[in-house]
Each structure stands twice: as C-alpha cells, then as structure tokens.
Amino acid sequence: MSSGSNRATVLVVDDEPEVADVYALRLRGEYETRTAYGGEEALTELDSGVDVVLLDRRMPDISGDDVLAEIRDRDADCRVIMLTAVDPGMDILEMDFDDYLCKPVEKADLVAAIDQQLQVQRYDERLSEYLEVTSKLALLEAELSSQAVDDNEELQELSARAEELKGKMDQTIDEFEDMEAAFREIARHPG
Structure with a gap:
C-alpha cells in the first residue's frame, strides 16, 4: 500500500483524458487515484507509491505495451492490469501483465480485479x-x-x-x- 495512507493507489493511464477521468472517478471511493494521459506521463507519474496501474494499450506517444515493458524493466513494485479496447491476440502471450480487461468495464468488475x-x-x-x-x-x-x-x-x-x-x-x-x-x-x- 502506498505510504501515508491505508488505501491502495491506482494509476489510471489512458490517452483519452475523459476516459481516464471516468475510471479514476469510479475508483475514488475505493482507492487513492492518479491519472496519466499517455504513456510518457505514466512513466513520469509511476513511483513507489503506485500499487496498481490500469494501462491502456493504444496510445499515440508511447504504447501501453512499451509502457508495460518499461515498468517491468524498472522492477517497479506494482501490479499492471491492461484496461483497453484492444481485443487480445496471440501477442499477449509475450506480455508481462497481471490481468487484462477489455473496455468497457463495470465498476464492480474493475474493483474486483x-x-x-x-x-x-x-x-x-x-x-x-x-x-x-x-x-x-x-x-x-x-x-x-x-x-x-x-x-x-x-x-x-x-x-x-x-x-x-x-x-x-x-x-x-x-x-x-x-x-x-x-x-x-x-x-x-x-x-
């Protein structure tokens, strides 16, 4: 859990600000939330206080796949849930995520994951x-x-x-x- 709080911190990453904000708003009652509106911002925002990253795959600056690889290269102590509209294909076999949810996702399913x-x-x-x-x-x-x-x-x-x-x-x-x-x-x- 993030320091200074008993609640876990979730970083919501999506290049569409309104999508990221909606998911962050849905989660605010359960967790501390942060948002990043792209891959580059996500990597800047990622620190030891982040417990779970909700990560979109299709982003114009740095793809979610590349952000995931960088998170793992950094040995960040967080879990990563891909939260994306990209239907999974065989390419996910090589990806080191912890869970994969296809949008749209109901709040109850997101909180459970x-x-x-x-x-x-x-x-x-x-x-x-x-x-x-x-x-x-x-x-x-x-x-x-x-x-x-x-x-x-x-x-x-x-x-x-x-x-x-x-x-x-x-x-x-x-x-x-x-x-x-x-x-x-x-x-x-x-x-």
Missing part, C-alpha cells in the same frame, strides 16, 4: 519475508548449539514471526479457491 491484484501483492510480500526469516533461522540454527538457540530471545522472536507468516500464507492458500472463483466471475470482455 484491482482487489485481487492487491491480495496477490500482499501474498508475495509475505512469501518474501517468510523466505528471508526462515533462511536466517536455518543458518543460525546450523551454526549455534541447540541450547544457544533455545536461550536466544531474538531467535525465538524470529521463529515466532516465521510461524505467524506461515499461518497467514496457509490462510491465503485456503482462500485461493474463493479467489479463483471470483477471478472467473470478472467480465474481462464485454458482450
């Missing part, structure tokens, strides 16, 4: 932290005597944190079936 990406993002963060914590524990447990491990308060806290993270991941895995069902219910293509 964004929420799913935020859930995935939170899970990824937990997995990274879990692997970091368990790696440290394994290294220290291999180096120290079992008595030293048992007597070390910091290691006990680290072990408790590993268990807490594991529990959260198990809960997320249990929720996966519900998430998958909700994912399938989102209308990705009108009609």
Whole structure:
C-alpha cells in the first residue's frame, strides 16, 4: 500500500483524458487515484507509491505495451492490469501483465480485479519475508548449539514471526479457491 495512507493507489493511464477521468472517478471511493494521459506521463507519474496501474494499450506517444515493458524493466513494485479496447491476440502471450480487461468495464468488475491484484501483492510480500526469516533461522540454527538457540530471545522472536507468516500464507492458500472463483466471475470482455 502506498505510504501515508491505508488505501491502495491506482494509476489510471489512458490517452483519452475523459476516459481516464471516468475510471479514476469510479475508483475514488475505493482507492487513492492518479491519472496519466499517455504513456510518457505514466512513466513520469509511476513511483513507489503506485500499487496498481490500469494501462491502456493504444496510445499515440508511447504504447501501453512499451509502457508495460518499461515498468517491468524498472522492477517497479506494482501490479499492471491492461484496461483497453484492444481485443487480445496471440501477442499477449509475450506480455508481462497481471490481468487484462477489455473496455468497457463495470465498476464492480474493475474493483474486483484491482482487489485481487492487491491480495496477490500482499501474498508475495509475505512469501518474501517468510523466505528471508526462515533462511536466517536455518543458518543460525546450523551454526549455534541447540541450547544457544533455545536461550536466544531474538531467535525465538524470529521463529515466532516465521510461524505467524506461515499461518497467514496457509490462510491465503485456503482462500485461493474463493479467489479463483471470483477471478472467473470478472467480465474481462464485454458482450
């Protein structure tokens, strides 16, 4: 989540200002929103505070496909949902987006898609932290005597944190079936 706020930040990118503004307006009650009216502006606006990018493909200055490639080259810590009138073709196999929605998209479907990406993002963060914590524990447990491990308060806290993270991941895995069902219910293509 973006710093300074409990709400996620969504960057809406479309070269048609009225389209970008309509989607941003629809989302303002749920998220912090920003708009960019083209690919170049999107790359300027993209910073560590952006959690999800809604990205149009067909833009005159820099295409959404090229913006997506640049976002991935920067290793930006955000999820990207293509939100476009371009019907997907075989070319999408090579694209590194997180979801693809064809315009027009109803607010409920858009919010559901964004929420799913935020859930995935939170899970990824937990997995990274879990692997970091368990790696440290394994290294220290291999180096120290079992008595030293048992007597070390910091290691006990680290072990408790590993268990807490594991529990959260198990809960997320249990929720996966519900998430998958909700994912399938989102209308990705009108009609």
